[in-house]
Amino acid sequence: MSTPLEVLLLDDEVIVGKRLKPALGKIGCNVEVFQDPELAMRRIAEKDFDIVVTDIYMDAMDGMQVLERVHERSPRTKIIMITGYAMIFLAREAMEKGAFDFIAKPFKPDDLRAVIAKAAKALGTSISFDSNPVNG
């Protein structure tokens, strides 16, 4: 239908990338998966992404730094934080630094897809996904 959304997924957990790539691919996202923040940053310097999904606590670099840099470089990009260490001050800090949304692990693929749909709407495009109620 519409052009695929360019999504960058950064998480040092390998399985996250493995599962989310096809999951997001189904709703019209072109996902590039990274485990190393350094490599991810280099890619971001090369290409503009519509959406960046990133973890917070990674060994090499803090996800917050990624958030700041991406937001600085490309304010249009919708940045979604995912983390296992969700805390209120972290959430507020992320929002302050320009994140679009903040999701706590563990989450289901549909949860992320719902957020991506919202992001897409905010970007002005639409994707093929029905926003189901998240809590069942």
Place this chain on the structure above:
Amino acid sequence: MQETPILEPEKEDTEGQTIQIVYDHMADIRCAQTTLLSRRHFSVRNQIYLSNVLVFLFALGMILVLTLNNNRVEKRLKFLEFVNDFSSEIQQARRYEKNYFLYGTNLNDAIENIHLAESIFITQSEEFSELLGGKKARQEIFTQMGAYKRLLEQLYQREQIDPKDFHSTPFSKTSELKLRGYGKDILTSAHSMITLEKRTLEKTLNRSRTIHLYSILGLLVFLAINAYLLVSRLYSTLNRFSAYAKRIASGDFRPIVPQRKFRDEFTELAVAINEMIKEIDLREAVLIQTHKMKAIGTLTAGVAHEINNPLNNIMLTVHMLLEDFGKLSQEEIIEMLKDVAAETDRSKKIIRNLLDFARESTSTMESLDLSVLLKNTVDLLENQIRFSGIQVDLQFIENFPKIHGDAQKLQQVFVNLFLNAMDASIKGSKIQVIGTLGDKDNSVKVSVIDYGQGIPQHLLSSIFDPFFTTKPKGKGTGLGLSVSQGIIAKHGGTLTANSEEGKGSCFTIIFPIINFPEIHAFSL
């Protein structure tokens, strides 16, 4: 809606478990108590009584000896008196004899005196027979006296028969000579007796003096020995007890064990102190437990978050499996299922670290490799470390010797030191752990160094006090360092702190290396 299982984590009676931990130590204490009390009783009071009695007996002995001596002297004096009387009678007789030969009178008196002398001799010489030099000497004098007397009597009789010009008769003349001879002999004997006697008396008096002197000295020595024994017993016991008190204050809670073969009033004190040790030990065990619970609380929060990652992996994998089941190839399905299994294992490991730390344990002393223990501790604290953004660096020398210790308790100590170090440091800084040989032989040194805010000099001496904390209310219990120090003291080691405000702190633990065979090796 699914089944609603019910989970009831029955937590065992914490207090019971705490006592359980101390149980082994209680057995030691109980054993020490019975041994202390089962010795023979020899109290200080008894010692004082005994020594006084002995002194009294000694004095008594002294007095007896002196009294005996005095008796002897008395006897001698009586003898002298006797000999004097005897001599004076003989002299009197001789005087009358002289008178008779000069003036012709007093022969009766002479005879009377000689009779008196004889009677004196007879009545009293028996008493003094040894002093007279035996029977022979006595007999000799007796004979001499007898001869003198007979001659006098003969003279008297002759005179009665033929009184006229008696003095010029040859009998009278020879008698005179003989009498003088006899008289002189008797007196000489008597004199020699006196001289002998005087000498002996002098000797006896001298002896008396010597006895006086020696017995006084003896008494002095005796009293000195007595005092010394008593004082040294009291002093050594008091010293020993003050050493115990110091030892207990420094955290060594071994019970007092019998040091002597007997028991006394101080034993009551020792028993009481052992009871006190038991109480303190119990309380310390409670404090250690409290501190551990606090540490567990902190670590649990970290684990709860860390578990979110494998949980998330499982959730995503399973949902994708459900979604795409028909479209996936068999290999893909198997791969995803393997992922789920691996993440489950990972969750198990995350929890197990914490559980191992948290479980109630009986204190077992075993041979430990500290570098391994520290690596485990770092794993246990992975979340806290990652969250704080601090890098932890472990450096142990090659062949770091094993020490003897309680793994659980020591881990608690290191958890405490690490958490403190992380609290003091800022993101991006480093914490170093260095393990080397100690300065003294047979010891090892482990230092935990942070480059954080440090501790001000005036607080440095108080940080090991229980309940001392600089954290705001509700954040710190102040138990950590005092509990840690107690645990290290129980291992025979020391925990010290060095710090410079603004630069950082260094906590050093020194362990002695004691080689014991592992207990388990001998259990059946």
Place this chain on the structure above:
Amino acid sequence: MPILILSSENKELERELAEIIAQKLGYTTLDEQFFNIIADTHLIDRKKIRQAMNTTPSIVKRMPVKFWYYCLSCVELEVLEHLVEDDCVCWGLWAHFYVMDISHVLKVRLIGDAASTQLPIVPVRTKKQIAQAERNREKWSLAAFNRKEADPGFYDMVIDLDQNPVSQVADTLIKAMGDPKYRAMTYSKNNLMDFVLAARVKNALLKSLTDIQVHAQDGTVVVTTRSMKRGKLKKIETIKEIAGQVNGVGYLEVHWYKDIITLPGSQGLPLNGPYAKEMR
């Protein structure tokens, strides 16, 4: 948009401020009148509901403990359900206690005793009255939520009404609410939903039981409770039955607590959930 919750000792000023802000932002206000709706929905006397929110329970005041907790949970449930609908200014309902750790709720404490501009005459309270009132509030909030209401560390913002006129305060608050960090996000919305579910379960249980704490996350509900050994099994059965019928419960666990464990969170990693801090 974030939710604004006001708390203070001065109800008049709260109302004034709330109305100004609500008007400017197009929000609804959720106020003290809501108590009536709550009372009617749960078939409780209106006066009783207000009494429960103002005083600690006692036999003398005809407010037994069990009923008191039930009233509190009714209020909590209705307020939370309403808050889910977003975009409202809440005042006079002590809602700040229910929404700890929700990042898109701005909790504001108003202090000071400035006379309201609307009412002509307001009796100025004596120092003693103020102190007495504060003590009562503190006692109540400690009993109900184990927190001191006046503790400033609990709020996101504290504003002194004696120093700042109401119109200025309104502008400040509106500006603050525009700050991205108070924006609602999936995470915080989910948290709020969790609170709602927990409140639902708790309310259902407190109708007949006592000593109930509930924690919910994503449909998983953990009920923590205490009882005599004899009644344990029976209580579990009852809980299963009642809670199982609450809408939204996916998985239920019942826990017993006996120990006092030091609260996690001292290292800055607090557990989520409305009752984590209150679990004793």
